[in-house]
Amino acid sequence: MSKISTNQVIESTDTNRIIGNIDGSKNSPTVIIFAGIHGNEIAGVKASKIVLHKIKENNISFEGNLFILLGNMNAIKKDIRFENVDLNRIWNKENIHENSRNNDVDNSEKLEQMDIYAQMKEIMQQTSGPFYFLDLHTTSAPSVPFITISDSLNNRKFSKKFPLPVVLGIEEYLDGPLLTFINEFGHIALGFEGGQHHDEKSVANCEAFIWKALVHSKCVSKKNIPDFKKYQKHLSDLCCKYEFFEIIYRYEIKKGEHFLMNPGFKNFEPVEKDQLLAKSDDYPVIAGENSRVFMPLYQEQGEDGYFLLSKISKFWLNSSIIARRLKINHFLRLIPGVHKDLDNNYTLIVDPKIAKYMAKDIFHLFGYRRQIFKDDKFHFIKRDRKVTDLL
Ligand SMILES: [Zn+2]
Incomplete structure (x- = not known):
């Protein structure tokens, strides 16, 4: 029998970073979910609470361990993406060392980071792993849900369990995302973008993703989850399929620049070379090549105007698996x-x-x-x- 403790699951004043945890056995997998790393993206927070509530209500038995952590608690309360600095752009070893040496940190996100890091460390000392990290987000543009990963074979293998597009290579364009940092320690880490910020469907998407992740990490058996088939079907019906994309370009918004994305772009929408995408200080911004537009910015805060994607072929994916397994990289x-x-x-x-x-x-x-x-x-x-x- 698993012991369930859920802190303020639904009643929520959210003063605790960990909004719920389930202790299975010490020597079994642990899923660690982050929700609201961007304070204005609360679909993941809502979905996490629904999952915790259903676990409690149905007395679902767990083999593994689950911890759900709030991200930027200050920004969640204020319904903003961040206060001083984007909490998903400051994760590197130097910052962690600096924070631990510095006693008078007055930057809101640095304080959040120190707390998240301490909690994460404590969790990882309590249990043996393997660890599965999930980071729940939403986007400002309408979007089918998708997964982002650093391109390690263990990440690929786990993301294959979901009938969703997978985007590789974001870490080459962004400094300091939380999951890239976690990946450096060899753990499986998936980012999930559940849909548009204030779309109720995003909550259902995040919920279905969490249930599937709990099953495929072997934290809980699917036969213990009422309606598991419903969650499977929900994700399969999102019109997505399992495909890999790679980021090939990032439009960076400079300080003081007035950037305005042309209205109506959807995530993954195909665009042609020279197609008008946005305006920068009244100058046109055009696509450099035939590709797909990704994460177009339709909100005030953020430094990424948009990204461009290209589809990765199955041949390339398979070749890279062989190349890595044979360790030809030494050459x-x-x-x-x-x-x-x-x-x-x-x-x-x-x-x-x-x-x-x-x-x-x-x-x-x-x-x-x-x-x-x-x-x-x-x-x-x-x-x-x-x-x-x-x-
Ligand atoms: Zn986000």
Whole structure:
């Protein structure tokens, strides 16, 4: 029998970061859900509470452990995306170290980050894993639900359980998303975008996603969930299918720039080269190539105007699985101008002259993403890695 404790599940003044947890057995999988990392995206919070309520009401028996954490609690109360800085852009080792050294942090999101990090660490010390991290979001534009992942094979395998589009490569365009940070410790981490911010359907989408994730992580058996088939069908009926996309471009809004997306774009909508997408200080912004528009910005706050996507072929996906399993990536180091970072096993340092002739695709094929320019060199970081403890 699983012990259930749900703090203020529905009655909600939400003063606790952990809005609910279920203790199964210590040596079984643990699902950790983040809801409301962006304060104006509360569909995930609502869905989490519904799931907790149904678990309690139906006395659903758990083998695994579940923890549901609120994200930006201050911003959730104020119904804003963030107060000082985007809480989903500050996750890196340097910030964590700096926060722990600094006693007088006055930045609202840094305080949230320190608390989330401490809670996460405590949870991971209590249970043995494997750990599955889910981060629930919504978008300002209308959208079919989709999954975002760092391109590791364990992330791919888990995201295959959902009949949804999967978007790779966001970490190459954004600094400091929470899940990219978690991935660096080898854990499975899926971002789920449930639909448009204030659409009630987004809540149902998040709920169906959570139930499926709990089953596929082997936290709970599907036979214990009343109406599990209904949740399966709900996701399958969303007109989506399991396909992979890759981000190929990000439009960054500069400080002081007046950016205005043209109205009516939907997520994943195909666009043609030179098609007018937006206006920047009254100048036209056009698509650089035939692609699909992704996360067009229809809200005040945010630095990403839009992204462009291209579809990834099955051939590429399968080739990359073979290349990674056979560990052919070691040969990359034999190329002149490419060498291993002696301080980090997962990083390749590449001379920019070489990188110019080698397509980024080659590195992607072998699972290297997150291209950083440091000390006049490119750093490519491998996404597949062994599980290690947090900092
Ligand atoms: Zn978000």
